[in-house]
Amino acid sequence: MRKLTFAMNLSLDGYTAAPGDDLGWSVPSDELFQWWSDRVGGTGLALYGRKVWEEMSSHWPTADQQPGVTLAEIEYARRWRAMPKVVFSSTSRPVDWNTRLVTGDAVSEITRLKAEDGGPMDIVGATLAAAAMRAGLIDEYVLVTAPVLVGGGTPFFTALDSWVNLNLVETRRFPEGVLLTRYETTR
Template sequence: MRKLIYGMNTTLDGYIAAPGDDIGWSGPPSEELFRFWLAHEQASGLSLYGRKLWETMSPYWQTRDGQPDATPDEIAFARAWRDTPKVVFSSTLDTVEGNARLVTGDAVAEIARLKAEDGAPLSIGGATLAATALRAGLIDEYVIATHPVLVGAGTPFFTALDTWVNLNLLETRTSPGGVVLTTYETRRS
């Protein structure tokens, strides 16, 4: 059985995007934070994306390694991102490109099926898709990079829950710029 990991950058008040889908609050990541996310991408056997995150990531990372101003870390991330198979969940898209396939049906059933397979961990991104998986009890681990900024509103990392989810802290560390990296696992009874 594969582990499902939900990880993203958040503000201190818990948003992954400010109003208008603005992610400018995160600024350019430190080298250490960028390498943290690179290692996360390299460890993933399959990435699950909601439509909005797919539409943000895909145009940039599909070709970033070919841009003349790309750093060595960006080149490595672009290649790892492109090489990692992806499943995009959307009821509005007709097609996806690259190393991805589109699922327009029941996200919970498909995620459960993918988790039941053998292999490297699954990563999930996008607040709406992750909320669906969270409510279904499918997320095993949370990786949160909390930035020292308050935005007051926007897209929350966690949406409203139907029940409590108890967690165990696995790791905490601080990255340059005051970003706190925490990893939690879901406590199963």
């Protein structure tokens, strides 16, 4: 059975994006960017919600060909293109870069994918993660918390019908006061 992780940058007040989908507060340090790149390199399958997919696919397919690109960005772009991806969207859109589109029930498909053999899966996007969270499918939460209060926006966590007990398995401090905390779900 595959492990499903929800990992994202979030503000100290718990948002993955500020109002208006503003992400300007979450620019990573070089060290944190490398951590995210290594994570992409080790992901067996990434599950994307439509909004995050649109942002990522508008930049990373050709990011390594842009003027002034860094070696770290080149590495990330190559890893991102190579990583198998599934996009969940109710609207049919063409997908590329080692990606397939799912327009049906996300929870059923994620449940099916978890039951397969393969490497770890990451869920990317708070809305998609909320559905998986409510269904009890997430095995690990990775919070990369920036020391900023944005006052609203897209929450990392969703309302749940029952408690989810977690076990802290890692903490790590990054430059600029960013704190990574990793929790496993206890079942």
